[in-house]
Amino acid sequence: MRIWLQTLIPPAISMSLYFVIFGNLIGSRIGPMDGFTYMDFITPGIIMMAVINNCYSNVVSSFFGAKIQLHIEEMLVAPIPNYVILAGYITGGVARGLMVGLLVTIVAMFLTDLEIHNYFVVFSIVILTAVLFSLGGFINAVFAKKFDDISIIPTFVLTPLIYLGGVFYSINMLPEFWQSVSKLNPILYMVNGFRYGVLGISDIDITWAFLIILIFIVILSAFCLILLNRGTGLRS
Amino acid sequence: MNALEINKLEKIYKNNMYALKGIDLQVEEGDFFALLGPNGAGKSTTIGILSSLVIKTGGKVHVFGHDIDTESNIAKSYLGIVPQEFNFSMFETCMEIVLNQAGYYGIRRHIAQERAEKLFRQLGLWEKRFERSRTLSGGYKRRLLIARALIHDPEILILDEPTAGVDVELRRSMWKFLTRINREGKTIVLTTHYLEEAETLCKNIAIINDGLIVENTSVKDFLTKLNVETFILDLDGRCSSALDSDEFTIRQIDPFTLEVDLVKGQKINALFRLLSDCDVQVRSMRNKSNRLEELFIRLTNKDNTQEE
Numbered sequence: 389m390r391i392w393l394q395t396l397i398p399p400a401i402s403m404s405l406y407f408v409i410f411g412n413l414i415g416s417r418i419g420p421m422d423g424f425t426y427m428d429f430i431t432p433g434i435i436m437m438a439v440i441n442n443c444y445s446n447v448v449s450s451f452f453g454a455k456i457q458l459h460i461e462e463m464l465v466a467p468i469p470n471y472v473i474l475a476g477y478i479t480g481g482v483a484r485g486l487m488v489g490l491l492v493t494i495v496a497m498f499l500t501d502l503e504i505h506n507y508f509v510v511f512s513i514v515i516l517t518a519v520l521f522s523l524g525g526f527i528n529a530v531f532a533k534k535f536d537d538i539s540i541i542p543t544f545v546l547t548p549l550i551y552l553g554g555v556f557y558s559i560n561m562l563p564e565f566w567q568s569v570s571k572l573n574p575i576l577y578m579v580n581g582f583r584y585g586v587l588g589i590s591d592i593d594i595t596w597a598f599l600i601i602l603i604f605i606v607i608l609s610a611f612c613l614i615l616l617n618r619g620t621g622l623r624s
Numbered sequence: 625m626n627a628l629e630i631n632k633l634e635k636i637y638k639n640n641m642y643a644l645k646g647i648d649l650q651v652e653e654g655d656f657f658a659l660l661g662p663n664g665a666g667k668s669t670t671i672g673i674l675s676s677l678v679i680k681t682g683g684k685v686h687v688f689g690h691d692i693d694t695e696s697n698i699a700k701s702y703l704g705i706v707p708q709e710f711n712f713s714m715f716e717t718c719m720e721i722v723l724n725q726a727g728y729y730g731i732r733r734h735i736a737q738e739r740a741e742k743l744f745r746q747l748g749l750w751e752k753r754f755e756r757s758r759t760l761s762g763g764y765k766r767r768l769l770i771a772r773a774l775i776h777d778p779e780i781l782i783l784d785e786p787t788a789g790v791d792v793e794l795r796r797s798m799w800k801f802l803t804r805i806n807r808e809g810k811t812i813v814l815t816t817h818y819l820e821e822a823e824t825l826c827k828n829i830a831i832i833n834d835g836l837i838v839e840n841t842s843v844k845d846f847l848t849k850l851n852v853e854t855f856i857l858d859l860d861g862r863c864s865s866a867l868d869s870d871e872f873t874i875r876q877i878d879p880f881t882l883e884v885d886l887v888k889g890q891k892i893n894a895l896f897r898l899l900s901d902c903d904v905q906v907r908s909m910r911n912k913s914n915r916l917e918e919l920f921i922r923l924t925n926k927d928n929t930q931e932e
Contacts, residue, residue, distance in 0.1 A: 458711035462721075462772075465675045465705050466728035467697035623679050624637070624672070 395446070395484055400491040403438045407431070407499050410556060422558055422589045431496045432583040433555030436517065438492045440550060440575070441542070443485035443518045447477050447525030448538045455529065460622060470616035474526065474609070481522030482515065489514060502586060509585030509594065516601045517578045523608035530612075530621045549575045554583075559591045574600055625688065627653045627702075627780050627811040628674070633683035635669050635835075643669040645835040646683065651813055651828075653688075653779075656806045658822035658843075659815045661832035662924050667815040668708060670832070671784045675705040688779060701729065704778035706769045708785045714758035718749060721757060722772050729776035736775060743771040746801065763794045770798070774805075781805070783814040787821060799825055819920055823847075833924045848888075849919060854912035857882040860905040867902055883912065 407427065415426030422429065454460040463473050496502065504510055524541075532538045553575030559567050570576055571592070581597030584590035590597075615621070628651040635644040644666045651657045661667050672678030673685060676696065685692045687699040712721045719740060726736030744750040747767040752760060757768060766786065773781060783802075787795045795818075803825060806812050816822055822829055823843060831839040839846065862879040872895055873885040882904075884895060899906060 454713075457713060458707075458709060459713045461675075461677055461707065461711045462725055463728055464677055465700060465703070466725070467700040467730075468728055469697070619679055623677055 395442070396487055396491060399438050399442055399488045400495060403434050403492040404495045406434050406437075407496060412499065422560075422587075424587055424589070425500075428500050428502060428587065429558075429583075430556055431500050431502060432586040433553075433579045435489050435492050435496065436514070436579050436582045437550050437555055439485040439489040439514055439518055440521045440546070440578070442488040443481040443521040444525040444528075444542060444546060446484040447481035447522045448529045448532070448542075450480060451477055451526055451529035452532050452535075452538050455532075455621065464622060470613055474612050474616060477526055478519060478522040481525060482518040485518040485522070486514070489518075504586055505588035506585045510582065511585075513578065513581040513585055513597065513601070516598075516605065517582070520578075520601055520605050520608065523605065523612055526612050527608065527615070530615045533621075549573055550579075552576075553579045554591060555579055574604060577601065625653050626650045626686070627655065627688060628813065629684075629686040629689075630670070631684045633670065633673065633685065634681045635666070635673065635678065636681045642835050644673075644680075644683075647832065647835070647837045649830055649837060649840065651780075651811060653811055654806070654809055655811055655813075655828055656802075656826045657811075657813045658826040658829045659813065659832060660819065660822055660829055660920060661815075665832045665924075666835045667832055668784055671705075671707075671782055671813075671815060674782060675703065675707075676700065701776070702779045704773035704776065704781045706773045706781065706783040706786055708788065710757075710765050710769065712757050712768065712772065715756060717754050717756055718744070718760070718768050718771075719753045721768065722775050725772045726775045731776055739775055739777070740771070743774055747771050748797070763790045766790055766794075766798075770801075778810075780811045780813065783812070785815055785817065787816065787818060795821075831920060831924070838924070846919060852888070853886045855884050855886060856910050856912050857884060857899075857906050858908045858910075860907040863904050867898075867904070869898055872898065 407430075410426075410430060412427060415430070418426045420426070451460070524546075528538060528541050552570065553573050554570065559570045559576065562570060577592055577597040577600045580590040580592045581594055581601070584594050584597075628649065630647060630649040632646045632648060633644050634642075634646050636642050647666070647670070649659075649670075659667050659670060669678055673680045674687075674692070676692065685699075687702045690699040690702070692699045716724070722740045722743070723733065723736050726739070727733075731739075740753075741750070744753055747770060749764065749767050749771060752764055757765065760768065766789075770781075770783075770786070773783075781802075786802075787798055790798070799821070802812060802814075806825075812825075814822075814826070826843055828842050829839070829846060830837050856877075859880050859882065863876065863882065867874045867876070867882070871890070875883040877883055886892065886895065896906070
């Protein structure tokens with residue numbers, strides 16, 4: 389929050405540009421998708437994209453920054469259990485992700501006429517996804533040794549997976565083979581889970597979305613704690 | 625009770641470098657203890673293990689009887705660490721850094737604020753409390769490290785080269801501060817390159833060289849091991865003739881300066897009697913080098929020579 393001008397405003401502006409360019413200008417020529425205007429269709433995906441990117445980048449940059457500046461040692465020498473350190477960073481990532489998500493939603497409300505289909509699904513999917521990608525950012529930061537290392541995963545892994553995760557299209561438009569390939573992308577389940585909560589439509593079964601997110605959270609949390617207990621990248 | 629008890633502590637780094645080769649060390653409660661040694665001897669590794677930033681390969685460490693492996697959080701709560709490098713956030717103010725650290729130890733905000741004010745005033749940091757740490761000079765940063773390490777009122781304060789790079793005035797004021805808190809009951813362990821610092825402040829010392837403790841004794845006992853002490857005498861007037869003595873080795877550096885070796889057991893009164901008999905007036909007298917430094921060099925060089 390201290391540097392909100394860097395952390396909250398830029399993603400809100402870039403997501404607004406997505407709405408204007410893809411939703412409004414190009415979307416008006418695409419026509420309806422699954423019974424909704426293109427703008428309405430992409431809105432949940434764009435909100436989710438903002439949440440995923442910001443949770444990840446918040447944790448990866450703050451934890452890596454603490455490592456590089458050595459002030460992570462303040463916590464390591466103190467009697468703080470490792471799960472508390474992890475929970476602190478994850479809470480920070482989730483908070484930023486949700487704040488940016490809220491700002492993008494506010495922008496979307498000026499451009500679309502959305503009515504939430506299922507509040508429980510919306511809030512549970514967005515919070516669980518934020519936790520999951522905060523954990524991902526944490527692991528990236530633990531292994532990162534230089535600044536390049538914290539931008540490689542977001543650029544070469546996260547962004548392609550988000551774009552291919554059904555943010556801008558329905559996988560039903562793809563040939564059967566590519567539909568099956570798309571189903572290997574975990575982000576597809578998060579975007580579609582959230583889209584189900586907002587619009588009531590989804591390319592996948594919503595139960596799978598919850599299951600996959602929860603499984604990933606359990607695995608990544610355990611991995612993060614193992615890394616902290618071993619002192620990987622933190623203790624020599 | 626021992627504040628610190630280190631038994632057979634070993635550290636082998638990944639490149640198969642033996643930093644510690646099974647050291648044993650005890651520091652009593654209330655002691656002012658110096659861990660001395662040349663660069664790369666293993667001092668910072670030892671402190672790193674105590675502060676849990678370095679993972680030991682073998683051995684045991686107890687802090688006030690608490691094993692750092694099995695009771696790590698209790699052991700940590702006894703320790704205040706002042707590292708060699710500045711390791712606080714450059715974007716936070718001095719007050720934020722200290723209050724956040726208090727939070728990590730579960731200290732309530734209002735108690736932490738009271739303690740922070742007291743420490744900041746004692747260390748001359750009060751005027752800088754709202755300044756971001758990156759804007760501070762090296763001396764103030766060093767003081768901030770001490771304030772942060774003391775905010776949870778630890779039983780043991782561990783300082784790794786606390787006066788490295790600070791000016792003489794600040795060094796003296798830090799010595800005064802450390803002496804006072806030691807008198808008030810805090811156990812202090814420090815590493816330093818300034819042997820004058822160890823001689824002035826510490827009750828006990830250990831010398832570590834090449835991962836082994838080569839000396840562990842009180843400063844007083846250690847200094848008695850010095851067999852020959854060399855003094856410089858500044859004369860009040862010119863000394864024109866050479867001074868011959870069977871008892872003392874006297875060298876004339878220039879017409880106004882003499883250098884005298886005093887072997888253990890020789891009395892300085894006898895030297896002055898000799899000088900008076902020769903009508904040599906002495907204006908002042910000083911050690912040629914710091915006594916502890918002399919012993920330290922002999923001890924660490926001896927080992928290096930043996931290796932060679």
